[in-house]
Amino acid sequence: MKKGNILGGAFHTSTLTVVGLGLMGGSLALALRPHADTIIGVDPNPETLAYAKANGIIDVGTDDLREGVSQAETVILAAPVRVIVELLERKLVSFLRYNTLVIDIGSTKQEIVRAMSKLPIGIHAIGGHPMAGKEHSGIQHAEARILIGRPFVLTPTERRTPATLSRAVALVESIGAVPVQMDAARHDQTVATISHLPYIISSALVATTAYQAQVDPAVWQLASSGFRDTSRLASSDIKMMMDILGTNKQAVTTMLAFFRMQLAQLEALLISGDEVGLVNFLSAIRDTRNEWWLNQQKGAK
Amino acid sequence: MKKGNILGGAFHTSTLTVVGLGLMGGSLALALRPHADTIIGVDPNPETLAYAKANGIIDVGTDDLREGVSQAETVILAAPVRVIVELLERKLVSFLRYNTLVIDIGSTKQEIVRAMSKLPIGIHAIGGHPMAGKEHSGIQHAEARILIGRPFVLTPTERRTPATLSRAVALVESIGAVPVQMDAARHDQTVATISHLPYIISSALVATTAYQAQVDPAVWQLASSGFRDTSRLASSDIKMMMDILGTNKQAVTTMLAFFRMQLAQLEALLISGDEVGLVNFLSAIRDTRNEWWLNQQKGAK
Structure with a gap:
């Protein structure tokens, strides 16, 4: 198992979009707060968006995927696995900017990485899975610190570009988690x-x-x-x-x-x-x- | 399932002896502190006895069973199940005073109640099992409050004397636990x-x-x-x-x-x-x- 430290570096992104504001999406937004100029949250639930904005978890909230991701330099997909696969295969691809980093936090990785491998060359996609949890779900339980010191698995796609991995490792390290690179099947x-x-x-x-x-x-x-x-x-x-x-x-x-x-x-x-x-x-x-x-x-x- | 409340009353005992000073034995001693004139602890481990005495959990400590129980009005057996059975069948019987209440906190009750049923008529024995626990064992984790509000099962012997049950119910209620009467098999x-x-x-x-x-x-x-x-x-x-x-x-x-x-x-x-x-x-x-x-x-x- 390779630790990514040697590849890492300071992480900063202009616009970060988190798709899906649950416990983990919210916690990641909070943890990445110091490393992003603007944080956009995408969620179908207006109450969730209002809560996230009122509590400084996001700067801008929208239920419109295109609006949410089209300006993003970094996109985090924080939804159930099959929703992420659906986003990758159908909805997301036409909205993304060239050179965007797309990372997800779905709980299984093979189907997601397979879908990521089919994205256009200019999109830097990598699978992710932070090994942290809490008894309660929902954004009201989000906390930046639940990720600190925890393994954050990164599963590269077939393309395995060093630039993608290095950006993802920097993101993971910026929130105090421990990057662990691993094949999706493993x-x-x-x-x-x-x-x-x-x-x-x-x-x-x-x-x-x-x-x-x-x-x-x-x-x-x-x-x-x-x-x-x-x-x-x-x-x-x-x-x-x-x-x-x-x-x-x-x-x-x-x-x-x-x-x-x-x-x-x-x-x-x-x-x-x-x-x-x-x-x-x-x-x-x-x-x-x-x-x-x-x-x-x-x-x- | 009968609740024992109607039978209960204020509990007080002159001398209480707790045999086995682990997490539960220690917690019971602490919880019964206001209801006993003297608390004696029996344990084979001198460090456990010293700790219990230094921390006010017991007044007197001994590794000698006869010395520990011969003056007791109430005896609590707080050891692994087969140790309790062994105590009841062989060692304890000749040391006990007439009219002593004997209650145990073993995790299974049929074999214990069977052994209790063979004690002399003058000994008031009843099975007990407080449904509380903690991640850590040992007297250093003992706390009076872990029993509050928790069910405390009482399993009468074949003799089922109302006086024995009533004293046991009063003991259980005095520490804030909830008496639940039930057959040992159930x-x-x-x-x-x-x-x-x-x-x-x-x-x-x-x-x-x-x-x-x-x-x-x-x-x-x-x-x-x-x-x-x-x-x-x-x-x-x-x-x-x-x-x-x-x-x-x-x-x-x-x-x-x-x-x-x-x-x-x-x-x-x-x-x-x-x-x-x-x-x-x-x-x-x-x-x-x-x-x-x-x-x-x-x-x-």
Whole structure:
């Protein structure tokens, strides 16, 4: 995995347009505030635009894509994956200026990078995915600092121009995130493991609890902090998750098969009464998780 | 499910002994501080005893069980399940005064209540399980307030004496927790759903990630807040969890079978490309989880 630092440089852009003002779009606009002369926000929701303008997240708001992007030097697409693909394939292309940097923050990258590869030569497009999140979505929860110290994956298109990568790396570094260059396929397999699989098992846990609640509703009364955390992802935005699952089916179902394998091993140890085997397996898992979490906390400092 | 309020009354005890000074034992000692003349802590670890004494959690500390419990009017057993069973079946019985209230906070209740039922008639024993927790264990994280507003399950023994229940209800209410009376078998099935199953799937998720990391260690680098929450329970104390799984095997494996059923349904919808079916299923799950979480937050106020 290459870190992009050597390619980076100070980032400044005249006009930045953020298409889609949700939690991440809003957070990016806030983080890029010092590095852009003008920030334009494009969103279909007038209340979102009003909120973003009133809170200094954007300078100008519009629901008109052409108006929003035609003067931009940098465009960030911050929408669900299939909306981004649709923008790239149909709507966006005729509105962009020559030499514009187009970066997205969609949660899966193969379909987006494929669409980016078909853009005209003069458009500098690259896939992006900041690995940060919050329990709550929506622009009212946007914060510049949620990106600081977090990996920001960059997935080049087939063209792989060094100039595009260097501008994207500079953008990522200007907001304090850590650029991580990776092929789109590798990105999608990785996030299937650490993000899409957790969403599915979290949802299956809630479904199982609801099933058991038909027999005894006490499950809802006694559920506590452990259930809260394990089930948290089941509250994710459905449109966002449907686009993720729909564009990463093979990787997600592969990880589900691997997950069933591990689950079966735990169950076999439990049913067989092999306490030594179960202690060893669970201890190794706990150590692995603790080591990861310790490194995360170190990284955050 | 009966709430015990009608039976409750002001709780006061001369000498309270807490056996096992971990997070919950320490939190209970702190919460019961205003309701006990003297608090004795029993723990094998001299550093734990010194910490508890220095921080006013207990008045007297000892590693000698007989010394700790022989003057107690109230005894709380706060240890892993099989340690509690061992105490009840062998060590404790000859040391207790007549008319002592014995309550435990073990995470499964059937084996404990069975052992309690064999205590001499003069001992008032009842099973207990406060539904509260924290990411970190150990007495240094103990807090009186983690029990406030939380359900505190009480599982009577075969004898079911109203006097025992009434004293236990008064104790629970004195610390601001909510007494919930329930049979031990029903308790164990319920916590298998909302606590033990989440632990196993959280552990299987970490094992799956470690498995995928052998192919590509980038999974550890990109894992973010979603993975953190879903994998949190995999960091649980192994001895505690082994005692839980070992004493609740049938309920846990039943819930694992139900979980696989729900997982298979999600997978079938995903693979078949039935987007409408998948949206409907995931939306119902999200609504269920959000409704539970909203009620939890209301309850906490």
